[in-house]
Amino acid sequence: MNMILLTAALAQAAPSPVEQARAIVGDPPATxxxxxxTDVPKPTGPMRALFNGRDLSGWQPWLGYPxxxxxxxxxxxxxxxGRARSTAGDFAVKSIDGKPAMxxxxxxxxxxxxxxxxxxxxxxxEFRWGDKRWAPRADQPPNNGLLYHTHGAPGTVFGTWQPSVEFEIMSGSTGMAVAVGRDVRIRTTAALDPSLISPPVRYRMGGKPVEIVNGSLVWNVENARDAERPAxxxxxxxxxxxxDRAVHVVNGVPVMVVEGLATVGDGGVRTPLTHGHVQLQSEGAETWFRSVTVEPIDRLPMVVAR
Known part of the structure; x- marks a missing residue:
């Protein structure tokens, strides 16, 4: 068999991403x-502002590759x-819509x-998109992210981020769960959605259990639905x-429930991931953040399907 025919035969034999995903999660949901x-928890202590409205006190910048x-x-x-140059032109506090924002x-x-x-x-x-987009994502949906349970050294992941669990902020996909770093593991439930490019899996309560692993077919799971407001x-x-559990909510709509957050070290030893820092990404789109607050809780809200 010549090389052209062999290449064509291998291409025909290789399962598509949809076929691979179907083997993991089964057929798409009917509806x-x-x-x-529901049952949103009351805070067990005082609220704390992570953004003081004046400057970036408490926030440490890190930049990837030029x-x-x-x-x-x-x-x-x-x-x-890294931090080898001033980042004042990359991150700042400015006024927008009459209020200060990051x-x-x-x-x-x-x-x-x-x-x-x-x-x-x-x-x-609170976040909103700015007007500017940058290569290599200039013609793609605007992208950013709220990364939590951040750990490890700056730049560990692709020289740019620290290992984390990601609450994706991307037009159409806000709330998606992503494993940032090869050591991070995330468990959720999902169903096949062939309309997605890759991986073609979407969060579904009561769906098939999956584990999100960076570098595997299921390196993210799409949100249950798009609840983002217009640009x-x-x-x-x-x-x-x-x-090691979390719920992602977009404009009051729960779109992702994850559990079993963990890191996997040498020999496959799994360690629960229960705490860490938060990161706000810079990933090709001008973005504004404001009213960043945190308060302690002792239980998660309930998410029900209707």
Whole structure:
């Protein structure tokens, strides 16, 4: 068999992402779910503002590569910027819509990492998209992220982020769960959604159990549905975290429930991931954040399907 025929035969034999996902989660759900948040916990202590409305006190910047296009390469052939230069043109506090907000330019990929090591909390913030988009995502949906249970050294993941669980902030996908770092593990339930490019799996209460692993077919699970408001409007994100479990809520709509948050070390030893810092990403889109608060809780809200 010549090389052209062999290549064609191998391409035909290789299962598609949809076929691979079907083997994991089965066939698509017959109807979409409407999820409702109930029995919201009362705080067990005072609320704390993570943004003081004046400056970036408490937030540590970190920048990845000067050219973000190399970010996901195993051997990028470049050195991360880190904190080697001023980041005043990347992160700042400015006024928008009559109030102060944290501004993320988005051109150079990286993050703002808060000093606090948090556990068992309800975090709330407001975000909205700015107008600017940057290569290599200039023509793609605007993208950012709220990363929690952050641990490890700055730049551990692709020279740009610290290992974390991600509450995705991306137009159409806000609330998606992503494993940031090869050591992070996330458990949830999902169903096949062939309309998604890859991986074609979407959160579904009562769906098939899956584990999200960076570098595998299921490196993320899409939100239950898109609950983001139109561009130019502010969105409210609520993150409820208790130990190794969490609930992602977008504008009052629960869109993701995760559990079994963990890290896996040498020899496959699994350690529950129950606390850490939070990061606000810079990933190709101008983004505004404000009203970032956290309060302690001792239980998670309930999520029911109707």
């Amino acid at each position: 979409p779910q409407t999820l409702v948040l 050219d973000p296009v190399v970010t996901y390469r195993d051997k990028p052939g470049a050195t991360p910027i 501004w993320v330019k988005g051109e150079t990929w990286g993050a703002l990492v808060h000093d606090a090591d948090l556990r068992d909390y309800h975090l709330r913030l 130019g409007q502010w969105n409210v994100l609520d993150l409820y975290v208790l130990g």
